[in-house]
Amino acid sequence: MDAALELFAEKGFSATRMADVAKKAGISKGTLYLYFDNKEAIFRSVVQEMILPQVDQHDAMIANYTGSAESLLRELLHGWWQAVMETKLSAIPKLIISESGNFPEMAEFFVKKVVLRSRQTFIKVIQYGIDKGEFKPCNPITAARLAIAPLVHASIWMHSLKAFDENHSDEDYLELHINLLLQGLSS
Amino acid sequence: MDAALELFAEKGFSATRMADVAKKAGISKGTLYLYFDNKEAIFRSVVQEMILPQVDQHDAMIANYTGSAESLLRELLHGWWQAVMETKLSAIPKLIISESGNFPEMAEFFVKKVVLRSRQTFIKVIQYGIDKGEFKPCNPITAARLAIAPLVHASIWMHSLKAFDENHSDEDYLELHINLLLQGLSS
Amino acid sequence: MDAALELFAEKGFSATRMADVAKKAGISKGTLYLYFDNKEAIFRSVVQEMILPQVDQHDAMIANYTGSAESLLRELLHGWWQAVMETKLSAIPKLIISESGNFPEMAEFFVKKVVLRSRQTFIKVIQYGIDKGEFKPCNPITAARLAIAPLVHASIWMHSLKAFDENHSDEDYLELHINLLLQGLSS
Amino acid sequence: MDAALELFAEKGFSATRMADVAKKAGISKGTLYLYFDNKEAIFRSVVQEMILPQVDQHDAMIANYTGSAESLLRELLHGWWQAVMETKLSAIPKLIISESGNFPEMAEFFVKKVVLRSRQTFIKVIQYGIDKGEFKPCNPITAARLAIAPLVHASIWMHSLKAFDENHSDEDYLELHINLLLQGLSS
DNA sequence: TATGAATGAGCCTTCATTCAT
DNA sequence: GATGAATGAAGGCTCATTCAT
Numbered sequence: 004m005d006a007a008l009e010l011f012a013e014k015g016f017s018a019t020r021m022a023d024v025a026k027k028a029g030i031s032k033g034t035l036y037l038y039f040d041n042k043e044a045i046f047r048s049v050v051q052e053m054i055l056p057q058v059d060q061h062d063a064m065i066a067n068y069t070g071s072a073e074s075l076l077r078e079l080l081h082g083w084w085q086a087v088m089e090t091k092l093s094a095i096p097k098l099i100i101s102e103s104g105n106f107p108e109m110a111e112f113f114v115k116k117v118v119l120r121s122r123q124t125f126i127k128v129i130q131y132g133i134d135k136g137e138f139k140p141c142n143p144i145t146a147a148r149l150a151i152a153p154l155v156h157a158s159i160w161m162h163s164l165k166a167f168d169e170n171h172s173d174e175d176y177l178e179l180h181i182n183l184l185l186q187g188l189s190s
Numbered sequence: 191m192d193a194a195l196e197l198f199a200e201k202g203f204s205a206t207r208m209a210d211v212a213k214k215a216g217i218s219k220g221t222l223y224l225y226f227d228n229k230e231a232i233f234r235s236v237v238q239e240m241i242l243p244q245v246d247q248h249d250a251m252i253a254n255y256t257g258s259a260e261s262l263l264r265e266l267l268h269g270w271w272q273a274v275m276e277t278k279l280s281a282i283p284k285l286i287i288s289e290s291g292n293f294p295e296m297a298e299f300f301v302k303k304v305v306l307r308s309r310q311t312f313i314k315v316i317q318y319g320i321d322k323g324e325f326k327p328c329n330p331i332t333a334a335r336l337a338i339a340p341l342v343h344a345s346i347w348m349h350s351l352k353a354f355d356e357n358h359s360d361e362d363y364l365e366l367h368i369n370l371l372l373q374g375l376s377s
Numbered sequence: 378m379d380a381a382l383e384l385f386a387e388k389g390f391s392a393t394r395m396a397d398v399a400k401k402a403g404i405s406k407g408t409l410y411l412y413f414d415n416k417e418a419i420f421r422s423v424v425q426e427m428i429l430p431q432v433d434q435h436d437a438m439i440a441n442y443t444g445s446a447e448s449l450l451r452e453l454l455h456g457w458w459q460a461v462m463e464t465k466l467s468a469i470p471k472l473i474i475s476e477s478g479n480f481p482e483m484a485e486f487f488v489k490k491v492v493l494r495s496r497q498t499f500i501k502v503i504q505y506g507i508d509k510g511e512f513k514p515c516n517p518i519t520a521a522r523l524a525i526a527p528l529v530h531a532s533i534w535m536h537s538l539k540a541f542d543e544n545h546s547d548e549d550y551l552e553l554h555i556n557l558l559l560q561g562l563s564s
Numbered sequence: 565m566d567a568a569l570e571l572f573a574e575k576g577f578s579a580t581r582m583a584d585v586a587k588k589a590g591i592s593k594g595t596l597y598l599y600f601d602n603k604e605a606i607f608r609s610v611v612q613e614m615i616l617p618q619v620d621q622h623d624a625m626i627a628n629y630t631g632s633a634e635s636l637l638r639e640l641l642h643g644w645w646q647a648v649m650e651t652k653l654s655a656i657p658k659l660i661i662s663e664s665g666n667f668p669e670m671a672e673f674f675v676k677k678v679v680l681r682s683r684q685t686f687i688k689v690i691q692y693g694i695d696k697g698e699f700k701p702c703n704p705i706t707a708a709r710l711a712i713a714p715l716v717h718a719s720i721w722m723h724s725l726k727a728f729d730e731n732h733s734d735e736d737y738l739e740l741h742i743n744l745l746l747q748g749l750s751s
Numbered sequence: 752t753a754t755g756a757a758t759g760a761g762c763c764t765t766c767a768t769t770c771a772t
Numbered sequence: 773g774a775t776g777a778a779t780g781a782a783g784g785c786t787c788a789t790t791c792a793t
Binding site for chain 1: 776
Binding site: 011012014015016102103104107110111118119142144146152156157163171172176179182184185187188 | 300328329348363366372
């Protein structure tokens with residue numbers, strides 16, 4: 004599945020050949036079919052089995068946090084970054100987005116199970132900040148989308164155009180995003 | 191080329207069949223080959239011939255603008271949005287990103303001709319704001335990336351997962367981004 | 378038809394494209410279809426209309442000849458050589474032979490109308506020589522085949538491997554063939 | 565390769581479909597591609613791998629022969645006939661000649677490796693006969709060409725027009741050729 | 752009469768999938 | 773369980789043929 008994730012993310016589903024996956028995994032083509040019914044099954048497994056554990060873990064992380072909205076938001080963003088950008092999960096967003104047209108159920112699954120849940124967490128924190136008076140009033144849904152967008156975008160970039168872009172610091176990127184966001188939100 | 195852009199953006203290069211392109215264009219398979227050498231040639235044409243005019247136009251738009259950094263940045267972001275999100279250009283970013291692994295030269299072309307040039311414009315405006323004291327000191331490159339990221343992300347989203355996401359207002363999204371960004375930057 | 382003959386002889390029927398024929402003839406593809414029903418019709422016309430006049434003319438040449446069998450045979454062979462090797466007819470044998478598998482009726486037509494008739498002429502001359510005591514007894518059919526074989530072979534060679542063979546004199550070839558043949562036949 | 569040789573010789577390269585080759589070989593289309601890169605590769609293999617062993621064997625046959633030039637020449641011609649006409653090699657000359665326009669390198673390879681080497685053998689024998697006084701002086705190159713031409717021609721005929729010609733004895737043909745040639749050459 | 756843009760059947764080739772070993 | 777040779781459906785591309793101009 005690691006081999007498949009890497010290849011799917013790099014070349015897309017159609018352009019990835021079973022022979023390539025087998026070769027990268029160090030097994031024979033035939034052996035793939037002992038563990039997966041077909042190419043689509045590999046794709047589904049890759050997406051589902053890599054995402055689900057992560058989602059649960061992420062939820063747990065947030066569950067019973069207390070403190071200022073600012074520090075919570077800061078924490079959340081750092082947590083997301085570490086969980087995604089510094090693991091092989093980083094390849095998933097690009098993959099899902101690229102194949103959303105060919106695998107709409109998978110796209111839907113991803114949105115429902117990952118995007119919306121994750122966004123919900125951010126919404127809660129932002130609402131909490133507004134309620135507390137830390138943040139000025141704004142639509143917390145839109146704010147949540149804007150809080151996450153640069154992170155997701157960074158993961159997509161990392162697996163697509165980063166090689167052709169000049170090498171910029173990801174740390175700067177994350178930190179400046181957090182600072183701009185928090186100052187933007189602060190009342 | 192419109193037909194091809196739509197299908198490539200939806201399904202990716204490999205999964206798009208020449209027969210589909212022909213059908214969508216209302217011509218026969220053979221006719222495609224009167225105008226393009228092969229499938230790759232269509233892809234390249236789609237990307238290059240749709241992007242280049244836009245880039246030039248965009249450059250012209252910015253050229254001789256004066257006023258406050260804030261209003262300039264506001265203008266720029268609105269301009270980008272209109273030029274991309276409200277035209278068929280909106281499909282290009284997702285397409286390039288999805289196929290970057292299979293068409294690295296095209297990815298490089300896009301980064302050099304579009305991404306970096308566009309970013310440069312934003313860098314200048316931000317630097318101008320910093321110099322004028324409107325904006326607080328920060329790395330203008332990173333700030334430019336963060337100014338654009340939510341926009342590019344919105345275009346990618348629009349052509350991938352938007353259908354599965356609840357329907358949010360794009361106007362709110364843009365406006366809030368601009369406001370958060372400007373307040374974040376302001377000294 | 379000249380254009381077609383040349384191309385058919387060079388590349389064969391299948392590998393010759395209508396576009397090539399049209400181009401070589403200096404007309405458009407569509408115009409070809411004003412004069413020929415289809416590709417096969419061109420092929421048939423090329424073969425039939427180039428061969429038939431020649432056959433008749435050749436027959437006439439022999440009709441009422443008198444003299445020694447040797448001089449007659451010599452005459453015949455020279456006549457064949459001039460009529461075939463020094464005109465565009467030279468391409469026909471290679472073409473017919475190459476396409477005999479795909480156009481058996483044409484092959485049969487050629488054998489009946491050309492090969493057998495031509496051979497018959499040689500048979501008569503050889504039989505005449507045997508009867509006169511100039512030539513020693515032998516099977517005149519086989520002898521006729523052997524008299525012609527090197528000539529036909531030369532025409533085939535000319536349109537196939539000659540370019541890769543060292544350049545040998547065709548005149549020497551013809552003269553030595555005639556001399557060897559006549560001394561071989563002479564009693 | 566046997567299936568391919570037969571079909572190529574019968575229909576030519578272009579007109580032979582991979583499906584036909586596969587069917588005749590009793591395998592599937594796809595399997596062909598496990599053993600050959602493409603159609604051309606089959607063609608090249610057929611020609612090269614069938615010819616080379618034969619050439620070496622033929623050379624060996626001649627190497628250390630002694631005796632009269634006449635009996636040697638007789639031997640050579642019989643040897644050639646058996647090696648070519650009575651094996652599937654007989655299809656090669658027609659094939660090479662038919663495709664010489666489309667595969668010039670292959671034609672050149674054939675001329676260099678087969679035609680010229682074979683001719684050289686005949687040249688030596690004829691020169692030997694001339695030197696010994698058995699044969700009268702003549703150009704041994706041309707004589708060699710004339711010695712071989714009827715044989716090659718017979719192989720071409722066999723795979724093209726023979727079916728439409730009346731059935732003549734090949735033995736008579738060979739024997740008469742040898743006799744005419746030897747009497748023609750003899751001083 | 753001449754053109755050449757348009758068509759679509761047909762063929763080469765690829766690759767997901769199967770299965771005997 | 774693991775293999776890889778074999779399969780054949782599918783798709784890119786060519787080119788003989790048509791037809792509106």
